[in-house]
Amino acid sequence: MSFPPEHELHKRRLGRNLGLGLSLLAFVVIVFGMTIVKVSREPHPAAAKPAVAAPAQGTQP
């Protein structure tokens, strides 16, 4: 059987490839969005370090 250029199989493959492509794109967008939300809401532990206490007065010799 020869394959006509516009076989129904090609349409199904195209639909599957497009669907998979869009799903992957959506996944990338979701991971990116989650990263932005998490980073902007939760301060990095290093940024939350308490400031170095100033030396108390009157302790210097």
Added chain:
Amino acid sequence: MSDIRVYEQGGEAGFGDYVQLLKPRVMSLVVFTAFVGLLVAPVPVHPFIAFTSILFIALGGGASGALNMWWDADIDAKMRRTRGRPVPAGSVAADEALALGIGLTVISVAMLGLSANFAAAGLLAFTIFFYVVIYTMWLKRTTPQNIVIGGAAGAFPPMIGWACATGGISIESVLMFALIFMWTPPHFWSLALFMKDDYSNAGVPMLTVTHGRKATRRHILIYTVLLAPVALGAGFTSIGGPVYLASSVVLNAIFLKGAWDIWRRDEAQAEADKYAVEKRVFRFSLLYLFLHFGALLAEAVLHAYGLGAW
């Protein structure tokens, strides 16, 4: 000159066939109840995190659907209701359904852990395990109580939604779980009463097949009676309120009346009107669950405006 020859291939799947593997209709119930569970929780969640969490819960539900279709392909082919599913219809190979189910399980659980927290992810993993291994592989084919215990899998989504927000379990989330858990048997048994040939043909030990239709009618009434206090009880917790309680009283009264009507009938009466009462109760049971969760949602919205709730 060479000539390209292609042999007929048995069913190459389209994208829609893979979507069908995820049981989109079941997924819609999962999305709705998980959304309500997440929204009624006392801890606010960022809208994008809420969206992604619900998405991954839905994907986990879809994964268990694909694994269920992989395992149950033999009995699906025998039942009128399920023989058009992608695996028995031949459009998707069984091992493809298995691969998709495992892949989506890993992705959904890991991503829910990253999106919300690992307590919610653990609950999702347990739900998939429960549905696939405990229900599909074990109980469905061995006990007439398959629906009762298997129904727990469908009851977890609001609990997972709640855990996404709070990171734990509480009396409210347990009651939302119990509401769906107790609702499942009368819902499915009323379906089994009028889809009688399907389950017997497939050899699934449905209560109607193993204990007879009279016993099934009695079980529907018992479970509906047990369901009422669970549904009403949720109304007295922090997620309930006057709107929920009033709705629940009316809905339970109608459901109890339907279960009573089913119990009082015999097969001759049911055959005579083509299972009209059983079909009415089955349709109403869908509305019952939707309106209960809708009322919880309404209470949460009213609560946000300083109204409703206790």
